[in-house]
Amino acid sequence: MILQMEDVHTYYGESLALQGITLSLNQGETVCLLGRNGAGKSTTLKSIIGLTPPRKGRVTFQGNTISGLPAHKIARMGIGYVPEDRRIFPGLSVRENLEVADRKNSDGQSNWTVERIFDEYPMLAELADQDGSTLSGGQQQMLSVARSLMIEPRLMLLDEPNEGLAPVIVKQIGALIDELSKSTTILFTDQSVHFALKHAQRAYILEKGQVVHEATTDELRHDEATQNRFLSVA
Template sequence: MAEAATLEDRPAAARAALLEVENLDVYYGASQILFGLGLAVGEGDTVALLGRNGAGKSTTFKAIAGIAPPRRGSVRLRGREMAGAAPHRIARAGIGYVPEDRQVFPEHSVEDNLLIGEKKGPTGKREWTLERVYDVFPILAGMKGRMAGRLSGGEQQMLTIARTLMGNPDLVLLDEPSEGLAPIIVAEIGKLIGTLREMGVTILMAEQNMHFCLAVATHAAVIDKGVVVYRDTIAGLRANREITDRYLSI
């Protein structure tokens, strides 16, 4: 008889879900982008939403965050329905969103950017403070007085992640964290995500870079043409050449 799977070996959908997305339809005007999309994120997981450019990854994140409200379907955070709620209410409920274009406040200092994002979590928790951010992101501590517009792309990516954590979210949506960055910076971002995973931060990450995700995620969902076509652990995805060749090869 096969041994029972460990908690991390089970598909995210089989675990107690922090986030549950079901039957999500999203349109831009008359064009439908997501078709009955479903996925789940267990508490403490780092789930990679993988797919080629244009597959619907960023639209999925915008739908979860309330920026692209779904026409049909459900988005539940700890069982509480979020679909159709205003973006600021979704943020206050515990979903932090790191957009793919970073969106720092360029004429404000690094520390001011962090303070702009500061708030208590949905249950009043304040685990992420300036002190903790500077401990986890020491590069930001050394440039806290620098204008954010003068940072490199990789430094801005770290700043936007840190600013989101200052809001003490239950779940972080991390959209294309490796996009447009040099390989050495991608490696640093990967180390940072690994550190956050070890700290118990729950992350849903959209990515095209499968190899990056294989190194940092615990679970994977593959999206193609607005539909999630595969969900499993990272080990399961790594072993499934049919899926990687069909949906993730360039």
């Protein structure tokens, strides 16, 4: 097991956002968090990476407790995080956005280098010297994911990777998740049940800051009652 959340309670000020989240990921899995707006999906990812530290409960990564650690230390342990708003550096070029995240292994080597990123994602290579502020939403999303790869992640957290993107770009993001899943454990959030069923192996459904259902995507695909109860738009 690479990640475990146990009875995690997270607050925004005095407002309770997560009410006892318990979930786990095995090495190599791709898992999706589903739920309506405000269900707690993004807060769950932020609680893992340390942006909204839990007040109660525990988060463990590769057997080590990480809840309570600052976000930069959690990232250095091998957790990549792609926020919903992407947060690329608008005043830097595509190449510079990647270079600032470059991280060497203990032997001074890197599995993910700028050169490898450009080999794997030719679209970014073509934009290497372009300012981040001039990129389209889809290009920014690809850059944000690529930048996270530069820290050599063992676990990748993707928050609403398809938000506001055109269908053709959503298809590309799906292909990217499928490719990354061959070498990286992934936890992502999404509003689209269809997308999750296609690109994840398991799903947790959240409602009001709690896990209300857990299933494989094959099981959820045939469970229209659960989809209608927790995921349909009222």
